[in-house]
Amino acid sequence: MRDRSVAVIGNGPVGQTTALLLARRGVPVVLLDGRPARDKVGSKAICQQRDVLDVWESVGAGRRIAAEGVTWATARTFHRDTELFALTLDDAGTSVFPPFVNISQARVEEILDERIAAQPLIDVRWGHRVVDVEQDDTGVRLGTDTGERVAADYAVACTGAHCEDLHRTLGVAFEGHSFDDRFLICDIRADLPGWARERRFWFDPVWNPGRQVLIHPCPDSLFRIDWQVPGDYDLAEEVRSGALDRRIRAIVGDADYEIVWKSVYRFHSRVADRLRVGRVLLAGDCAHLMSPFGARGLNSGVGDAENAAWKLAYVLRGWAGEALLDTYHAERHAAAVENLDVTTATMDFLVPHDDDQRARRESVLTGAATDPALRAQVDSGRFSEPFWYVRSPLTTPDPTRPFAGRPPRGTVPPPGPGILTPDVPLGESSRLRELLRDGFCVLAAPGAEPPDVSTVPWPVRVLRLSEADHDGGIARALGMRPGELWLVRPDAYVAAVVTEPTALVEALRRAVAGVPAPRPRRVPRTSPHA
Incomplete structure (x- = not known):
């Protein structure tokens, strides 16, 4: 008998987040971990980024984690006994969350555990180390060291850095x-x-x-x-x-x-060559390892979790075909490569490999005490930021909004296709991203012809800004033009900006990797979230 629709392997923060996001969308989950119980010691990953807090808030944990965490305001940098500079961080934007908080991974896990305990769709099984993986067209079967076999439609591997056996079983290379x-x-x-x-x-x-x-x-x-x-x-x-x-x-x-x-x-700096192996998706440190300077490990893992969760939910409901799961690799492998590029540049500055790198670093550090232009070259880590899916097969490009490449440190790209929407208050008690994370949403600018989404075989909300954006805050934050239709994915990323309703329907189909499978799966529709 099939235990759950998705088996999540690994009950660390990435596995916890994956399970909670799946359950939020009505997908039953079995959460397996080989340890006998939670290890509650050590700070481990301490810096939780604003957009990750936002994801955690969608499962009822973000504000609490933010309230317990510490946000420092000044970054002091020294070379030997000399202070080179002190930067005061500005909290730009309208988000209810700070740019980041420092809080131990162990405490984050405790808070997520409380949310899991309140979620009846998640079955937690400690002391179940996965030792064998079998899969075919009907599902995946996991053998554990207890002798049990757990059957599910799909599995998400969030086993952390020590995943050699799983990689070997799946035939995954972990180069770096x-x-x-x-x-x-x-x-x-x-x-x-x-x-x-x-x-x-x-x-x-x-x-x-x-x-x-x-x-x-x-x-x-x-x-x-x-x-x-x-x-x-x-x-x-x-x-x-x-x-x-x-x-x-x-x-x-x-x-x-x-x-x-x-x-x-x-x-380590490593990335798996495949993040999808049949019915198994790899996430977090099981998919990529990087140095911690810039706090891109756990933060990127939460991005993996959200990407995997909404796509699995849509496939299981019959709203999308298997091709949507291929885009998990396309999007999150590209994100891992970007993170490795950024963190490798930092490590090259921190730990020079040759005489030229050492000479350059010494020149920059020595000169930065008196030359403000050199301070920008002092690399102690670029803070984690959401990846941009501008080249994703799910994104419909907008020639009038070309992507300018990696933005300067401390900034984000302007809104457009492939970019995470900014967070905008809606009245006194709601936010734009809270609304967007309920499923696909069309934001219709004033003057836009309302699209007919009745032919689309999955829920799509249409929000007319002439009725909802009374002070124009959403339009300003997006840089929206009259007559535009903005299509936003269930993870709050912009999928398309178009002006014609027919183009909007085509963008919708592209955003789920084509026409969905005709027959629905049997996942119980127990959640209002799609």
Whole structure:
């Protein structure tokens, strides 16, 4: 007998998000994890980006995570003993969420667990490590180390970085490289006046010569410290000899401190060659690994989860054919490659590979103290941002809105096909993205001919801005022109901007990768969300 429509493998934050988003769309899920229970220690991924908070809010968790997190306002950058510059972050835009919050992955997982416990469509099974995967045209069957076999229509693998066995079973290559240096991470609790709203980054400090140190504030007087250390670093020996205490004292001085968690990591840059293998989709660290500078790991994994969830729901309901799942690879593999490109450039600056790179870095860091033009070249990480699906097969291009390429740091591309819609308040208690994430939506500008979507075999909402956008805030945020029809996908990305209703219907069909399969699947329609 079939257990659930989708089996999610891995109960970390990406797996949790995938399960919650599927359940929100009425899809039953079994959530499997080989661990006996939740591991609640360590900060791990700490920086949660604004648009990820927005995704979590669609399952009832975003505002709570944002409220508990810490948003620092100033980024201080040092070279040896000299402060090069301090940047004050502006909170541009109209979102109810801050640009990001620092909060431990463990706490995020606890909050998501509470949402899962309240969701009857999710069946959580700890102590079920998947050891075998079989699939055919009828479904996927997962063998676990308990002897159970779990059957489902599809599976999403969110197994984290240690996924060699699963890759081997699926025949997936995970090409890339690993960095020789390691990074020591300590969560400490301490009273450090003036540090709770600042991020501090040191290049080549005298107390960690030739390498970097990064300090992030977290809730409850916790500070996350990352040291770049040699490849042969021995944490146990540092603890035994007292060197770890000296390392921390070089930063906090005489302040009392408590080590809450410590670990050593080696960072990798890798991406799977296929993110869809038949009925199995790969997401999060199982699909891509990257250095943490810029916080693109977990944030990108949540993007994977949302992309996979709405597409699986549409296929299971018979609103789209199997070709829609191929676009999961097309869109999220491109996002992973973009993230690797950005994080590799950062690591090349942090850990130069040759004399030319080392000379360039030294020149930039030395000059940045007095030359503002060089400060823009100091690369300690570009913050995570939503990927843009401008070249996706689901996107209908608009020649009047050409994509200008990767925007400058700290900015987003102007709205248009393939770009995530900006968040705009709707009255006092609602937001545009809350409305858009319910399914496909057409935003009709004043003067636009209302489209007839009755021939489209899945729900499509038409929102006439002449009736809903009383102050013109939506039109201004989008840069909308009179007579335009904006088609928005269930993940709040713009799929098309057209002026003719017939072009709108064609864009709708393109946005689900063609004409959907004629026969509906048997998923119970228990959710109002489509």
